[in-house]
Amino acid sequence: MTGATTRACGSLWQRELPPRPERPALHGEARADVVIIGAGFTGLWTAYYLSTFAPQLRILLIEAESVGYGASGRNGGWCTTEMPALLASLVRRYGAMDGMRFFRTARKTLDEIERVLDAESIDAGFARDGSLYVARTRPQVDRLGAWQDMRLKLGIRDMTMLGPDEAGEYARVEGTLLAGFTPHCAVVQPAAVAAGLAAAVERRGVTIAEHTRALQVTPGTVVTPEAVIRARSVLTATEAYTGGLTGHARRVLPVISRAIATEPLPVAFWQQTGWRDRVTVADSRYQFAYFHRTVDGRLVVGGRGAGYRAGSGTSAAGRYGPRTFARLRAAATEMFPALAGHAITHCWSGAYGLHRDSEPAVVYDAASGLGHAGGYSGEGIALSNLAGRTLAGLVGEVKRPEARLCWTGHRARRWEPEPLRFLGVRGVSALATLADRYEDRTDRTAPLAGFVLRTVL
Numbered sequence: 001m002t003g004a005t006t007r008a009c010g011s012l013w014q015r016e017l018p019p020r021p022e023r024p025a026l027h028g029e030a031r032a033d034v035v036i037i038g039a040g041f042t043g044l045w046t047a048y049y050l051s052t053f054a055p056q057l058r059i060l061l062i063e064a065e066s067v068g069y070g071a072s073g074r075n076g077g078w079c080t081t082e083m084p085a086l087l088a089s090l091v092r093r094y095g096a097m098d099g100m101r102f103f104r105t106a107r108k109t110l111d112e113i114e115r116v117l118d119a120e121s122i123d124a125g126f127a128r129d130g131s132l133y134v135a136r137t138r139p140q141v142d143r144l145g146a147w148q149d150m151r152l153k154l155g156i157r158d159m160t161m162l163g164p165d166e167a168g169e170y171a172r173v174e175g176t177l178l179a180g181f182t183p184h185c186a187v188v189q190p191a192a193v194a195a196g197l198a199a200a201v202e203r204r205g206v207t208i209a210e211h212t213r214a215l216q217v218t219p220g221t222v223v224t225p226e227a228v229i230r231a232r233s234v235l236t237a238t239e240a241y242t243g244g245l246t247g248h249a250r251r252v253l254p255v256i257s258r259a260i261a262t263e264p265l266p267v268a269f270w271q272q273t274g275w276r277d278r279v280t281v282a283d284s285r286y287q288f289a290y291f292h293r294t295v296d297g298r299l300v301v302g303g304r305g306a307g308y309r310a311g312s313g314t315s316a317a318g319r320y321g322p323r324t325f326a327r328l329r330a331a332a333t334e335m336f337p338a339l340a341g342h343a344i345t346h347c348w349s350g351a352y353g354l355h356r357d358s359e360p361a362v363v364y365d366a367a368s369g370l371g372h373a374g375g376y377s378g379e380g381i382a383l384s385n386l387a388g389r390t391l392a393g394l395v396g397e398v399k400r401p402e403a404r405l406c407w408t409g410h411r412a413r414r415w416e417p418e419p420l421r422f423l424g425v426r427g428v429s430a431l432a433t434l435a436d437r438y439e440d441r442t443d444r445t446a447p448l449a450g451f452v453l454r455t456v457l
């Protein structure tokens with residue numbers, strides 16, 4: 001596998017899009033019933049459902065850059081409802097019944113997303129071919145087994161455990177000892193989803209203003225550099241970028257994550273690897289690598305650790321990250337040696353949002369009219385649909401079953417002030433690196449690091 005042809009950093013998804021409409025910035029005084037800040041998936045889905053549930057409302061969506069500029073236009077394209085860490089956390093906090101109610105509702109978002117993409121004629125290459133999770137060392141086998149045990153205890157019986165030969169019928173990953181296949185993942189071209197949703201909400205009467213950055217949010221008012229907006233409800237959908245709003249510096253931690261994409265690969269590669277349809281593949285390291293086969297036969301590779309900048313900075317989300325890109329390249333050729341010699345054509349970074357307790361949340365306070373949703377810990381493609389539906393139901397005062405889910409109204413505690421935040425996050429990340437190295441070298445479960453990571457992740 002040869003290096004990227006250019007040092008320029010740019011999301012494959014954003015670069016593939018046809019030219020988009022210019023949406024002018026907002027100037028002066030504006031009024032709306034609801035203003036939504038951020039045109040990523042959360043903001044767009046909220047606008048979509050709100051314009052459906054309460055078509056009489058005047059909805060204004062403002063975006064600091066352009067539609068899909070944030071994580072929604074830069075992710076790995078796994079539209080998945082497999083979220084083992086979240087499921088475990090919800091069951092621990094709320095009990096099996098509420099945790100499972102959330103999980104079962106989340107499961108149905110794939111149907112709902114597919115329905116909307118069809119209804120709105122959004123061509124985003126949606127294909128629901130499932131996920132293959134592979135274990136390539138004994139500790140990874142143990143972790144995969146523990147995940148299956150947790151599922152079985154909760155009555156979830158839809159992950160099929162496969163030996164190396166059976167796993168090879170989905171994708172032949174070098175060194176596979178054990179694998180789990182689940183059907184609950186689709187792949188999408190995420191920037192196309194965002195662009196399509198933006199067009200769909202505009203058709204429903206929502207106004208989108210790009211290049212309009214909210215600086216300050218108070219009940220009933222949003223201040224931008226060139227406008228003052230008055231609205232009954234103000235919803236923040238800024239995820240990793242939330243710290244840029246006055247007074248919100250410690251609410252959401254921005255995690256910098258990276259991905260690369262190969263050139264379109266020849267048919268011989270797909271035959272050699274036995275890749276079934278567009279199944280997604282991931283390994284089971286702490287700092288896992290994940291793979292997405294695109295419509296035009298590229299391999300998108302992401303993961304292998306994530307970064308944090310002191311002071312919750314997000315500028316690295318647009319930068320070249322040579323060390324991670326090299327790690328991703330190495331992971332890809334190690335797991336799929338047939339990639340050797342193929343070029344990487346795109347590499348990019350983005351920032352996703354993490355709450356202090358790693359649980360996403362949807363919050364709306366009817367008295368102040370303030371609301372927000374996010375904190376999906378890097379798993380927001382499917383969840384943002386559920387969050388948008390929930391938030392829209394609450395704001396539109398429509399009785400919806402989603403409003404009763406345990407994440408509604410959940411407020412995670414704030415992150416520690418710096419430098420504690422930096423030291424803690426960097427420390428956990430270093431432990432994950434050490435644990436993976438130890439396990440790769442010894443084929444034994446990392447004792448201390450593994451324990452700490454299981455406790456904090």
Ligand SMILES: Cc1cc2nc3c(=O)[nH]c(=O)nc-3n(C[C@H](O)[C@H](O)[C@H](O)COP(=O)(O)OP(=O)(O)OC[C@H]3O[C@@H](n4cnc5c(N)ncnc54)[C@H](O)[C@@H]3O)c2cc1C
Pocket residue numbers: 037038039040041042043062063064065066067068069070071072073074075076077078079080212213214215237238239240241242244245256257258259302349350351352353373374376377378379380381382384
């Ligand atoms: C590299 C990477 C890979 C990922 N892979 C996956 C994956 O495979 N599967 C998955 O489920 N999830 C994945 N994620 C996570 C997923 O992309 C996010 O959870 C999801 O896109 C969050 O959507 P959002 O709308 O809440 O936030 P964003 O998409 O980040 O949108 C927030 C928007 O708000 C705007 N904004 C910020 N501040 C302001 C302001 N003050 N005023 C106005 N606008 C503002 C931003 O410009 C941005 O457009 C990945 C993330 C990254 C970075």
